Amino acid sequence: MTGAACVLGVDSGGSGLRAALGSPEGAPCAGPVRSAEPVRTGPRGIDAGHFMDLLLPLARDLLAASGGGRIAAVAVGAAGMATLGEGLRAELPGALGRELGAERVALAADAVTAYAGALGERPGAVVAAGTGLIAVGTDLAAWRRADGWGHLLGDCGSGAWIGRAGLEAAMRAHDGRRGGSPALRDRAEKVFGPAAGLPGQLYPRADRPAVLASFAPEVAACAAGDAVAGGILRDAARHVAEAAAAVCPRDAASEVALTGGLIKLGEPLLGPLRDDLAELLPHARQVPAAGDPLDGALRIAGGLAADRLLLPRDARMLSVHRSEGPSTSA
């Protein structure tokens, strides 16, 4: 191959695959491009073959758009990498070497690419929150994680958590129980129809957490004028801060950031969150996330290509592989 060296970043999640090319410093230079189809999960976890089928056309488009070049390193962030990533770790380094000539490959939990996108390679804590919620932190020696246990065991403060609490308050108002919110009941009936029919709208669905999370913006919209809705968002902010506090290093240079769709709920969440973070993590500087998980993947790939990756290796959170590309194996 000809052309300058570049790096490939990939972000794989429930809503599909995104990829971009970056300079060896990890700055974006082509893309992002996306496949709307998510990678399949099978009995062996995330399906490495299907991953390659979705990625290769995107990667070739990116190389064509950037005028060609050598891919020095690839970093993949994937939802489920920690628990369902065994197949990816076994097969992707070889496949990315054979098909794209990549010499080095990093495989990361999506929370790790979210971290790298938000804070780069500085110590601190990042809470990645949308439908679900997970916190990861590092002192650059090891990773810590908190929550991310799903809508029944945790994901406290997430979109699904906020939406569920809002719908419970709606049903309480319908029943005349304490803790009910007529405002949230009215919102719920506008979205889902009569309150008594809500169980029939929710329980048959396979994507219940997403259905619950779809109500979170309604709770935020009621928060200014409704004490129950405002209380739900204050409780959610507390949970977000508690997750950050569980993983943030004591290091005085620590930074803390929130990333993901939950930010869109705005001040009803972010106002109380600033106060809670200041109380629970007085030593950590609150910063906005610099970028998203795909930016984080490019950043990790850039560090890998330059052999100066500071983020700590971890079998499940961030594994680094060397692969023989076709130019050397031929």
Added chain:
Amino acid sequence: MTGAACVLGVDSGGSGLRAALGSPEGAPCAGPVRSAEPVRTGPRGIDAGHFMDLLLPLARDLLAASGGGRIAAVAVGAAGMATLGEGLRAELPGALGRELGAERVALAADAVTAYAGALGERPGAVVAAGTGLIAVGTDLAAWRRADGWGHLLGDCGSGAWIGRAGLEAAMRAHDGRRGGSPALRDRAEKVFGPAAGLPGQLYPRADRPAVLASFAPEVAACAAGDAVAGGILRDAARHVAEAAAAVCPRDAASEVALTGGLIKLGEPLLGPLRDDLAELLPHARQVPAAGDPLDGALRIAGGLAADRLLLPRDARMLSVHRSEGPSTSA
């Protein structure tokens, strides 16, 4: 047919069908007998044909055991009667008349038979709580109901609610988040294995509420020595009392009772519940449930046979039907 008139009570739920014969006064005289198979639910709701297939052998066994007799009335309490009972209301009165000669048939929500079993035909409120939770109350003019919305929208204070809160506290301890309970983490790991594997134990299951509820006795067992577990049971008691308060009539003669498997959690729940009911319903006398939902079905059938049923009729909660039996249609 020869022999004295009697009544048939039926209780249909997720764990199968139970039936008993009673005197015209509603006192048990044969049974209970049970079918371990639950009645199927299909696109038209609870399957009336399958219900009859399961009930008829039980009814014939009961008649044989009691030396025969005429069935003057049948009362059926069924889980889902309010929302999935259309087929039963359309077909059961005729089928019970044809097959068993029953002249009168009552079809009740299982919460109504739970009420009649617990309080008979006196005004008040009954909270029926096991894996789920529903409260029904009546002033003998109309029914009120509260909660019963399932494990995501409500069932606040139920076994699933308590177990879920206990497992969240276990995962908080695993993460080092605030609000965690090391005692509940240890219990959860004894029951389900390592904490990090708990999502994999729970989410693939179709009976998630039952899995959650299976942990409620562990929370109760920790309550005396663990502040987090004790707090969960105090919060559950509050939710139970709030549901009762939403449906209890203002009538000074009102009684209030808790019925169902939740009682087995004992004093860690029942102690705080006594205090909360005294605070929220100072006018209502707290009584133990006199009997279970099958006793309630017999009680309703007895009232129907004697034409002195005091409990209010309601299209979904308690409907009463007259059917032509084979002796008069021949």
